[in-house]
Amino acid sequence: MQKVSKNVYVETGFRGCNVGFVVTNDGVVMIDTPHAPEDAAAWREEVSGFGPVRYLINTEPHGDHFTGNCFFSGIIVAHEGTRDAILDISSAPRELVRLPPGCSLPEDFSFRAPDITFTSKVTLYLGDHTFQLINHPGHTPYQVTVYIPEERVAFTSDNIFCRVQPFLRQALPYEWLDSLKALQKLDVDVLVPGHGDVCDKGYIPEMSAIISDWINAVDSAIKNGMSLEKAQDMISFLDRYPMEAGAESMAQEVQRMNVRRLYEVLLDSER
Ligand SMILES: [Zn+2]
Numbered sequence: 001m002q003k004v005s006k007n008v009y010v011e012t013g014f015r016g017c018n019v020g021f022v023v024t025n026d027g028v029v030m031i032d033t034p035h036a037p038e039d040a041a042a043w044r045e046e047v048s049g050f051g052p053v054r055y056l057i058n059t060e061p062h063g064d065h066f067t068g069n070c071f072f073s074g075i076i077v078a079h080e081g082t083r084d085a086i087l088d089i090s091s092a093p094r095e096l097v098r099l100p101p102g103c104s105l106p107e108d109f110s111f112r113a114p115d116i117t118f119t120s121k122v123t124l125y126l127g128d129h130t131f132q133l134i135n136h137p138g139h140t141p142y143q144v145t146v147y148i149p150e151e152r153v154a155f156t157s158d159n160i161f162c163r164v165q166p167f168l169r170q171a172l173p174y175e176w177l178d179s180l181k182a183l184q185k186l187d188v189d190v191l192v193p194g195h196g197d198v199c200d201k202g203y204i205p206e207m208s209a210i211i212s213d214w215i216n217a218v219d220s221a222i223k224n225g226m227s228l229e230k231a232q233d234m235i236s237f238l239d240r241y242p243m244e245a246g247a248e249s250m251a252q253e254v255q256r257m258n259v260r261r262l263y264e265v266l267l268d269s270e271r
Pocket residue numbers: 016017062064065158194195
């Protein structure tokens with residue numbers, strides 16, 4: 001665990017997404033939960049030393065950010081689209097729940113869906129801290145940035161993958177570029193990305209470049225009349241960044257998935 005500002009703690013070493021929490025003078029606010037049950041149990045131990053969890057924010061609708069919710073108390077806050085995704089997977093058979101390799105769900109496992117939702121933005125006030133939750137579409141339509149002005153820190157969720165392969169399965173690529181511009185305007189010293197190392201606003205141009213390069217690669221494939229399958233065979237950005245630790249076996253699948261998503265979105269926008 002690392003301390004990234006006076007009262008903000010982050011763990012980037014779990015399988016799945018980065019998680020963090022903020023210690024206020026009236027309890028703890030958590031941002032996302034570990035994907036693997038063992039990691040979630042360890043994180044609960046760690047967090048409990050800092051006070052009761054008052055709020056738990058889920059920043060997006062993918063399981064690596066919310067599967068661990070049931071290990072924690074506190075009121076869950078998320079975008080409406082994230083609540084819908086959690087309710088969907090809650091009603092699916094247990095075998096369909098994806099976990100990091102080698103993990104299994106504990107017997108008493110259940111999903112916890114958000115108690116409070118929003119669609120554009122909402123502000124939480126707790127003790128001496130302010131939490132601005134802002135919908136910044138990009139990695140998914142429901143992506144949420146958590147900006148904590150008193151700490152000069154923002155959790156960007158998966159709109160930033162810091163020097164690891166980005167996942168574009170549910171991406172809105174042009175909105176993603178706009179959201180990165182919005183992040184650039186925040187008055188912060190620290191950005192906590194959804195995956196990869198903690199960074200700052202200096203990384204945003206590099207993140208924008210990888211998204212732009214993805215868009216351009218798929219766009220020129222379409223303009224050259226390439227089929228989706230051919231584009232999936234031809235386009236790969238695996239030489240740019242490593243996969244995040246633990247996800248190496250998904251490398252090819254992620255490239256093909258990214259091409260598929262952009263191919264569909266770009267083709268649609270040209271119609
Ligand atoms: Zn993620």
